[in-house]
Amino acid sequence: xxxxxxxxxxxxxxxxxxxxxxxxxxxxxxxxxxxxxxxxxxxxxxxxxxxxxxxxxxxxxxxxxxxxxxxxxxxxxxxxxxxxxxxxxxxxxxxxxxxxxxxxxxxxxxxxxxxxxxxxxxxxxxxxxxxxxxxxxxxxxxxxxxxxxxxxxxxxxxxxxxxxxxxxxxxxxxxxxxxxxxxxxxxxxxxxxxx
Numbered sequence: 001x002x003x004x005x006x007x008x009x010x011x012x013x014x015x016x017x018x019x020x021x022x023x024x025x026x027x028x029x030x031x032x033x034x035x036x037x038x039x040x041x042x043x044x045x046x047x048x049x050x051x052x053x054x055x056x057x058x059x060x061x062x063x064x065x066x067x068x069x070x071x072x073x074x075x076x077x078x079x080x081x082x083x084x085x086x087x088x089x090x091x092x093x094x095x096x097x098x099x100x101x102x103x104x105x106x107x108x109x110x111x112x113x114x115x116x117x118x119x120x121x122x123x124x125x126x127x128x129x130x131x132x133x134x135x136x137x138x139x140x141x142x143x144x145x146x147x148x149x150x151x152x153x154x155x156x157x158x159x160x161x162x163x164x165x166x167x168x169x170x171x172x173x174x175x176x177x178x179x180x181x182x183x184x185x186x187x188x189x190x191x192x193x194x195x
Contacts, residue, residue: 054081054143054145054170055081055082055084056081056084056085056143056169057187059183059187060143060169060170060183060187060189061084061085061088063169063182063183063187063189064085064088064089064141064167064169064189065088065089065092066182067165067167067182067189067191068089068092068094068139068165068167071138071139071165072138073094073137073138073139073164074094074095074096074097074136074137074138074139075089075094075095075096075097075137075138075139075140075141076096076097076098076099076132076134076137076139076140076141077089077096077097077098077099077141077142077143078099078129078132078140078141078142078144078152079099079100079129079142079143079144079148080098080099080100080105080109080124081100081102081105081109081143082105082108082109082112083098083100083105083108083109083110083112083113083122083124084112085098085141085143086098086109086113086122086124087109087112087113087116087118087122089122089141090113090118090121090122091116091118093121094121094139095121095123096121096122096123097123097124097125097137098122098123098124098125099124099125099127099128099129099132100124100125100126101126101127101128103126106124106126109122109124110124129152130151130152130155133159134155134156134159134160135159135160135161137164138161138163138164138165139164139165139167140156140160140164140165140166140167141167141169142166142167142168142169143168143169143170144168144171145171146171146174149168149171149172149173149174150174152173153173153174153175153176156173160194161194162194162195163194164193164194165191165192165193165194166191166192166194167189167190167191167192168189168190168191168192169189169190170186170187170188170189171190172188172190173190173192176192178190178191178192179191179192179193
């Protein structure tokens with residue numbers, strides 16, 4: 001009888017430990033989930049200028065590819081989002097880099113490039129686009145809001161080299177005159193060739 005009581009007590013103690021362990025695992029999971037959500041959705045709002053993710057549609061991607069035909073050199077997409085433009089450019093033989101701060105979009109972009117067999121041509125960096133060295137790129141693609149383009153215009157003036165092309169989707173640079181445009185309305189793509 002004493003053995004059965006001891007076994008019962010041991011069983012109760014084991015069940016208590018299991019419940020405690022599940023509670024700790026649950027709390028740990030909740031903390032991790034909260035951190036991930038904050039990293040993706042809340043922390044970006046503390047930056048001086050936020051960059052919303054605007055999905056490039058098929059016609060814009062095709063338009064950018066058309067504007068890159070016959071050009072050489074490297075391509076950079078500033079604020080590359082889910083990486084679809086960088087991967088599309090890489091399929092045309094360009095070495096292309098994407099700059100993105102959102103870790104979830106960055107991870108998805110890298111996975112997409114790897115899945116399409118483009119990992120050697122399409123690279124993604126978790127870096128602020130205002131800190132990127134643009135001198136190394138001969139083709140720069142931006143899908144940014146006007147507030148971003150105002151800030152970025154000075155950086156482009158200082159770092160874009162002769163012979164380079166800047167392509168802005170949807171919004172134009174505030175004080176630069178476009179060399180040419182493609183499309184209409186919100187589908188307009190503005191091209192600036194640096195002489």
